[in-house]
Amino acid sequence: MSEIITDKLTGKTSAGDVTITSEGGSATMQLQQGVAKAWTLDETLYSNSVFVPDSFNIASTTDVSTGNLYVTFTNVFSANNYCSTGSCAGFSANDNVTTRYSDSSTSNDDIINYDGAYKDASISYVAFGDLA
């Protein structure tokens, strides 16, 4: 197996566009599009001693209110249409983590956890899209 050891990959024609081949060999995809641009396992709302919080491209998190977490990105997105998902270590089978689209921006995402009432919990979150 050959191996390239380098610190940085840059597209030759377009700096932000490097193409890779699919596992089955019949398709290609843009490497940058498949890479998560931000993620966190966050315990700002509720500290769970089992988890060790960690994050990528998250500058800060804010406890807005019960069940409401605000995340601020270090490097912002180019537009407010990025794709984010999440889940929580909740306390009931009815916990639902959602985002509040109207309060999200290129630099922040507004996350809520709800099971009939707003509940604090450890939040796992990830976002895809184009960075600025």
Add this chain to the structure above:
Amino acid sequence: MSTLKADTIVAADGSSPVTLTKQSAAKAWATVDAYQATTGTTSSFNISSTTDDGTGLWDNAFTNSMNSTPYSVSQIGTGGADSDVYVRALHVRGTYHTEPTPASMLTSGVGIKSVFAGGSSSYSGNIYGYAFGSFQVYGDLA
């Protein structure tokens, strides 16, 4: 710091996929907008079309198909632009028209449904449209 400049990276045999050491890239993702009058995606990757399949139901076709089923889908609903009591969850439908079981998933696309998860509404627990939703797909492409 060394920088490698290239437009395409493949394995040494010239065709196989290159290994991303201990990492895996998402193979598709989208933010579906059913809150507006016209259903569609506000942004996406490897999604050729999003079709309204009924209230709160969306069919998302892949541009490049997955290699096999099952594959991994994570998803989330959003509260849209209205009051925050309108919390909506997003669920995966295995195929466009059935509930999820691994055997019934399609390599060509994934179905998503929106459920009204809470708030002071009689809709609670029911399939509900007019929501934003995001999902991501992981696995092997064909």
